[in-house]
Amino acid sequence: xxxxxxxxxxxxxxxxxxxxxxxxxxxxxxxxxxxxxxxxxxxxxxxxxxxxxxxxxxxxxxxxxxxxxxxxxxxxxxxxxxxxxxxxxxxxxxxxxxxxxxxxxxxxxxxxxxxxxxxxxxxxxxxxxxxxxxxxxxxxxxxxxxxxxxxxxxxxxxxxxxxxxxxxxxxxxxxxxxxxxxxxxxxxxxxxxxxxxxxxxxxxxxxxxxxxxxxxxxxxxxxxxxxxxxxxxxxxxxxxxxxxxxxxxxxxxxxxxxxxxxxxxxxxxxxxxxxxxxxxxxxxxxxxxxxxxxxxxxxxxxxxxxxxxxxxxxxxxxxxxxxxxxxxxxxxxxxxxxxxxxxxxxxxxxxxxxxxxxxxxxxxxxxxxxxxxxxxxxxxxxxxxxxxxxxxxxxxxxxxxxxxxxxxxxxxxxxxxxxxxxxxxxxxxxxxxxxxxxxxxxxxxxxxxxxxxxxxxxxxxxxxxxxxxxxxxxxxxxxxxxxxxxxxxxxxxxxxxxxxxxxxxxxxxxxxxxxxxxxxxxxxxxxxxxxxxxxxxxxxxxxxxxxxxxxxxxxxxxxxxxxxxxxxxxxxxxxxxxxxxxxxxxxxxxxxxxxxxxxxxxxxxxxxxxxxxxxxxxxxxxxxxxxxxxxxxxxxxxxxxxxxxxxxxxxxxxxxxxxxxxxxxxxxxxxxxxxxxxxxxxxxxxxxxxxxxxxxxxxxxxxxxxxxxxxxxxxxxxxxxxxxxxxxxxxxxxxxxxxx
Numbered sequence: 177x178x179x180x181x182x183x184x185x186x187x188x189x190x191x192x193x194x195x196x197x198x199x200x201x202x203x204x205x206x207x208x209x210x211x212x213x214x215x216x217x218x219x220x221x222x223x224x225x226x227x228x229x230x231x232x233x234x235x236x237x238x239x240x241x242x243x244x245x246x247x248x249x250x251x252x253x254x255x256x257x258x259x260x261x262x263x264x265x266x267x268x269x270x271x272x273x274x275x276x277x278x279x280x281x282x283x284x285x286x287x288x289x290x291x292x293x294x295x296x297x298x299x300x301x302x303x304x305x306x307x308x309x310x311x312x313x314x315x316x317x318x319x320x321x322x323x324x325x326x327x328x329x330x331x332x333x334x335x336x337x338x339x340x341x342x343x344x345x346x347x348x349x350x351x352x353x354x355x356x357x358x359x360x361x362x363x364x365x366x367x368x369x370x371x372x373x374x375x376x377x378x379x380x381x382x383x384x385x386x387x388x389x390x391x392x393x394x395x396x397x398x399x400x401x402x403x404x405x406x407x408x409x410x411x412x413x414x415x416x417x418x419x420x421x422x423x424x425x426x427x428x429x430x431x432x433x434x435x436x437x438x439x440x441x442x443x444x445x446x447x448x449x450x451x452x453x454x455x456x457x458x459x460x461x462x463x464x465x466x467x468x469x470x471x472x473x474x475x476x477x478x479x480x481x482x483x484x485x486x487x488x489x490x491x492x493x494x495x496x497x498x499x500x501x502x503x504x505x506x507x508x509x510x511x512x513x514x515x516x517x518x519x520x521x522x523x524x525x526x527x528x529x530x531x532x533x534x535x536x537x538x539x540x541x542x543x544x545x546x547x548x549x550x551x552x553x554x555x556x557x558x559x560x561x562x563x564x565x566x567x568x569x570x571x572x573x574x575x576x577x578x579x580x581x582x583x584x585x586x587x588x589x590x591x592x593x594x595x596x597x598x599x600x601x602x603x604x605x606x607x608x609x610x611x612x613x614x615x616x617x618x619x620x621x622x623x624x625x626x627x628x629x630x631x632x633x634x635x636x637x638x639x640x641x642x643x644x645x646x647x648x649x650x651x652x653x654x655x656x657x658x659x660x661x662x663x664x665x666x667x668x669x670x671x672x673x674x675x676x677x678x679x680x681x682x683x684x685x686x687x688x689x690x691x692x693x694x695x696x697x698x699x700x701x702x703x704x705x706x707x708x709x710x711x712x713x714x715x716x717x718x719x720x721x722x723x724x725x726x727x728x729x730x731x732x733x734x735x736x737x738x739x740x741x742x743x744x745x746x747x748x749x750x751x752x753x754x755x756x757x758x759x760x761x762x763x764x765x766x767x768x769x770x771x772x773x774x775x776x777x778x779x780x781x782x783x784x785x786x787x788x789x790x791x792x793x794x795x796x797x798x799x800x801x802x803x804x805x806x807x808x809x810x811x812x813x814x815x816x817x818x819x820x821x822x823x824x825x826x827x828x829x830x831x832x833x834x835x836x837x838x839x840x841x842x843x844x845x846x847x848x849x850x851x852x853x854x855x856x857x858x859x860x861x862x863x864x865x866x867x868x869x870x871x872x873x874x875x876x877x878x879x880x881x882x883x884x885x886x887x888x889x890x891x892x893x894x895x896x897x898x899x900x901x902x903x904x905x906x907x908x909x910x911x912x913x914x915x916x
Contacts, residue, residue, distance in 0.1 A: 192656075192658070195655070195656060196644055196645070196648050196655075197644060199655065200643075200644045200647055200648070203640075203643055203644060203647060204640040204641070204643065204644050205640070207636060207639050207640035207643045208633070208636035208637055208639075208640045209636070210636070211632055211633075211635055211636030211639055211640075212629070212632050212633055212636050214632070215628055215629060215631070215632025215633075215635075215636075216629070216632075218623070218628070219623055219625050219628055219629070222622075222623045223333045224333065224620035224622070224623070225331050225332065225333055225620055225621060225622040225623075226331065226332060226333070226334070226335035226338050226617040226619075226620050226621065227329055227330065227331045227338060227617055227621040228329070228330055228335070228338040228339040228341075228342045228343075228614035228615065228616070228617055229327050229328065229329040229330075229342060229612075229614055230327070230328050230342045230343055230345075230346045230610060230612060230613055230614040231320075231325055231326070231327050231328075231610070231611040231612045232265075232325065232326050232327075232328060232346055232349070232608050232609065232610055232611065233324055233325050233608065233609045233611055234261045234324055234325075234326060234608050261326065261608075262317045262319065262326060264349065264352060264353070265317050265326070265328060265345065265349045266312060266315060266317055267352070268308055268312075269352070270345060270348045270349060270352060271307075271308045271311045271312065271345075272304065272308060273348045273351075274311070274341060274344045274345050274348055275304055275307055275308065275311075277344055277348075278337075278340050278341065278344055280307055280337070280341075281300070281303060281304060281307065283334075283337060284307065284337070285303070290303070311330075311341065314330055314331045314332055315328065315329070315330050315341070315345070316328075316329045316331075317329075325611065328342055328345060328346060329342070330342040330345070330614070331621065331622070335616050335617050336616060338614075338617065339614045339615065339616045339617070342614035343610075343613055343614050346608070346610050346613075349608055350608040350610075353608055358601050361597050361600035361601035362597075362601055363425070363428045363429055364425050364428070364593070364597040364600075365594065365597035365598060365601055366428075367424060367425060367428045368421075368590050368593050368594045368597060369594065371421075371590055372587070372590050372591070372594065375583065375586050375587045375590055376587060378583045378586075379580070379583040379584055379587050382576070382579045382580040382582075382583045383580055385576055385579075386576040386577060386579075386580050389576050410578060410581040410582065410585065412552055412555050412556045413556065413578070413581070413582045413585065414582075414585045414586075414589070415552050416549065416552045416553065416556065417582065417585065417586045417589060418589055419545055419548055419549045419552065420549065421586075421589065421590070421593065422545055423542065423545045423546065423549065426541050426542050426545065427542070468503055468506055468507045468510065468543075468547075471503055472500065472503045472504065472507070472544065472547035472548075472551070474551070475496060475499055475500045475503060475551075476500060476547070476548060476551035476552075478496055479493065479496045479497065479500065480551070480555055482496060504544050507543050507544060507547075652857050652858055652859065653853075653854050653855060653856060653857055653858070654851060654853055654854075654856045654857070654858055654861065655853055655854060656853055657671065657853065657880045657883070659853075659858075660851050660853075660856070660861070660878055660880060661878075663858055663861055663862060664849075664861060664865055664878060666849075666865075666875055666877050666878055667706075667877040667878070668877060668878050668879075668880060669699055669702040669703055669706060669848065669876065669877040669878060669879055670695060670696070670698055670699020670700075670702055670703075670879040670880070671695055671698075671699075671879075671880045671883045672692055672695045672696060672699065672723075672727065672730075672879065672880065672881050672882070672883060673691045673692050673695055673882075673883050673884070674882045674883065674884050681726045681729070681730075681757050682726075682729055682730060682733060682757060682758065683696075683730065684696050684697075684730040684733040684734050684737070685733055685786070688737070692730075693730075693734075695883075696727075696730045696731060696734050697734050699727075699731065699879050700731050700734040700735055700738075702877070703731070703846075703848060703876060703877075706846065706876045706877060707845055707846050707876060710845025710846055711818055711821065711822065711823055711824055711845060712814060712818065712824045712826065712843070712844045712845045712846075713731075713823065713824065713825055713826065713844065713845065713846055713847075713848060713876075714747075714826045714828050714837070714840070714841060714844040714846070714847040714848070714873070715727060715728040715731070715825060715826065715827060715828060715847075715848045715850060715879075716828035716829065716830065716831045716837050716847060716848075716849060716850070716864070717830055717831065717849065717850040717851065717852075717856070717864075718830060718831055718832050718849070718851065718856055718857070718860040718861050718863070718864040719830050719832055719833065719855070719856065719857065719860050720751070720830050720833065721852075721855065722830075722850055722851060722852040722855055722856055722881060723850055723852055723881035723882060724827065724828070724830070724850040725748070725753040725754060725757060725827050726757065726881070727848075727850045727879050727881055728744065728754075728825050728826075728827040729744065729754065729757055729758065729827075731825055732744040732789060732823070732825040733786070733789060735788075735822070735823045735825070736786060736787065736788040736789035737788075739788065740788060740822040740823050741788050741820070741821050741822045741823075742788055742789050742790070742821060742822065742823045742824075742825065743790050743791075743792065743817055743820075743821040743823070743824045743825070744785075744789065744790070744791050744792070744825050744827070745768070745792045745817075745824060745825065745826045745827070746767070746768065746791075746792065746793050746794045746827045747768070747794075747805070747826050747827060747828050747829070747836070747840065748794065748827055748828060748829040748836075749768075749769065749794050749797060749798055749801035749804065749805070749829070749836070750797070750801055750829055750834065750836075751829070752793065752794040752797070752827075753827075754791065754793055754794070754827055755793045755794070758785055758791065760783060760785075760791065760793055765795065765796075766780060766781050766795050766796075767781050767792060767793040767794045767795025767796070768781065768792050768793065768794050768795060769794060769795045769796055769797070769798050769804065770795050770796070771792070771813070772804050772807065772809050772810070772813070773804075774809075778813075778816070781793070781795065790821075801834075801836060802834075802835065802836065802839065805836050805839045805840055806839050810840055810843065811843055814843055814844075826844060828840070828841075828847075830864075831849070831863075831864035831867055831868060832860050832863050832864050832867070835867075837864075837867065837868065837871070837873075838867050838868070838870065838871035838873075839871070841868050841871045841872065841873030842871055842872035842873055844873065844874070845874065846874045846875070846876035847868055847873045847874065847875050847876060848876050848877065848878070848879055849861075849864065849865070849868075849875065849877070849878050849879070850878070850879050850881050851878055851879075851880055851881065852880075852881045852882045853880065853882065853883070853884075854882075855882075
């Protein structure tokens, strides 16, 4: 990267930033005020949002003591349990109940709005679904750390709706918990109720068949061996039937879990159901589970045999019971591992994790019950084989009495289980307690006017700063003399403070002690030092209206007042200003153009403006200045004038607009570039420098015209000494006037 590019990207200093903000303070202020006003309008027009909150104490265990989903929801409360409750509170079914109870459709939409929605093809279910989505967005459930308390907050523009939704959602959630807790008991009750009619009919038929047999054969009483055999078979039949009922209850419980998953509006529910299908299939083929089930059945048969021979406190019976318990644990562990293998990589939310835990427990119970049924069936088979050894008629009677006993025991068992299920179902209550009900909010939570105004103010300041920097970046003009030095890499020879008004453009004559006049004297001295023994000085600028003619005239006058013989030569043949600036319009009808065209002699076009200061104006503007400037007559004329004058100041046209400067730039001893902060373009300055260097011109440096306090740190020094004694001077003038 070249030096110019390095200079372009130099680091900003604090002075640069402050100068930018002083220059564009109005833009910064307007942006800040605008953003604050927009914020105020927003706060004035924004709909206030009210928030109502209800706090709830939750406990995943039921108050009735009945297991919910077996071990799934039992135990101590953890963060996972609280997360489960949060999922349940914000479930879609709860919001649907809230909408129905509060009649939110009619409270949110007026009849005309409903008719318009219906006209658009929206059904009532679509409208309710939209309200459910909105309620889910405006409802937040947050747990209080290290407690079993959650806060349910609802935000809405209608304060009464916010309060009603919060309180009703807490009620519906408690009812939901009761429903979930009641699900097991309800499933058992419904299953038992469905079995009782058929069992009752079987009891009637069995009793009728026994009665008919006794009447036909006149055999009414069994002997002792047959009676004992009947009692043993009846005992095992009773156990078998109880286990079959329990097995069916567990299967119904598993179906309830699947139905519960269907109620959740989530793709994870389908994934878990697929997981169950895969696991059930693999469990049926798992040799470990099959082996453990067979082992458990044999162990229970052995336990039954030991119980017939020894008391329950015998060590052999206790050892067998411990072995049975260990086998049951192995079955549960293998089932858990099977679920992990078939569902590897699944990430479940707390609700589904709870259900999955319950499924594993139920599946373990199913395996153990099936093993127990198998062991009881083996024991029944033993006594059934003994049945074949008694006489045929007694065998038939025993079979009939056994069937009646089985049916009656099963019927009695179902009635007992039905009453237990009813009691359990009635005893279940919700386990959520409302600590603080939601109250009607008195003030809105959004928008927060103070906070919003503060944010608007900070944002306004930030955008104002951004606007200042952006405006500064988009402004392609040179802002300060530091920018000029950075782009040009040339020295600053002079800094002329801003002097407005065409009357005083030659301020070196009209006000020789003014700050601009003093600045011109400094610039003239610096030019002389830089020029050395040279005499001819060209003065140009990148673009028009940058003050090159004013600087040229004042520098020439400054040299003349110092005793040097000076010539001010106007080579700007396109838009000459020397005549008008010096007031030569009536005296300079002829000029340089006539001299170059050999129509006049040098003395004919010379105008003596002041002591030691002569002027050669342009005269009439030629049709093609380029032809005159490229002629050899220019070089010869400059050599002729060099012998007569100490300083020759040449006012050149702008260096970028025309090629005139490049035609004559190499003829001068040096060229001074005049720039004006806020007017001179960076690209124009680069192009002007490039053109001059290409033509072989020697660039002495820059004179910065129109310096202000915003563009230069030297501005203060120009005016400090000039105006420091001004009040004293005014006081002296006032005193003299009074004396007169």
